[in-house]
Amino acid sequence: MQQASDKSVIISEILDPRTKNLLSMSKISDYVLSNELVSMALAMVAEDRQINDVLEELFAEEGNEMHIRQTDLYLREGEELSFYEILLRAQQRREIVIGYRFANAERAVINPPAKSERRRWSLKDAFVVIAEKDE
Incomplete structure (x- = not known):
């Protein structure tokens, strides 16, 4: 207890x-x-x-919600992508990525300023996503 x-x-x-x-x-x-x-x-x-x-x-009671998603839904370990490229991959899943949280960070970054800057993502990072409710 x-x-x-x-x-x-x-x-x-x-x-x-x-x-x-x-x-x-x-x-x-x-x-x-x-x-x-x-x-x-x-x-x-x-x-x-x-x-x-x-x-x-x-x-609304039904419809889209904010979620924290693991990066493996959008990329492979060590893949170097820009935030814009992540947005395109999320769009294929009918989701909108609005930010991310690095594995070693306490807080998420919402609407990051350097969206075109490529970086190496880790599978321990997470994305903040607007998507339909998980069933």
């Missing part, structure tokens, strides 16, 4: 942004500031109405 507890991630929903200060004193590992998310979504739609279609697709 203790092992499961040590590996658990607690995510809290925060409605009042002033509550964020209290989180630093607790053992809550992450939070969602839901009112802020709604405000950001409204601002994006106000700026460009077409964003609403994208948001509806991502937040």
Whole structure:
């Protein structure tokens, strides 16, 4: 039971942004500031109405979702490819790669700036993908 507890991630929903200060004193590992998310979504739609279609697709019960995919779905070990080439391979699978996470990195890189730069990928890396729900 203790092992499961040590590996658990607690995510809290925060409605009042002033509550964020209290989180630093607790053992809550992450939070969602839901009112802020709604405000950001409204601002994006106000700026460009077409964003609403994208948001509806991502937040719909059925349809596309964000996934973390292993690189072996798109390449072979040590293969040297640009991010654009990875995008084309994902497109053949009816997926959209929006970023990656190197095996030794803590955080993913979303919308990488040097998309045409070729690099040697590892099978331990991962891609952040928008794709239909896994069955």
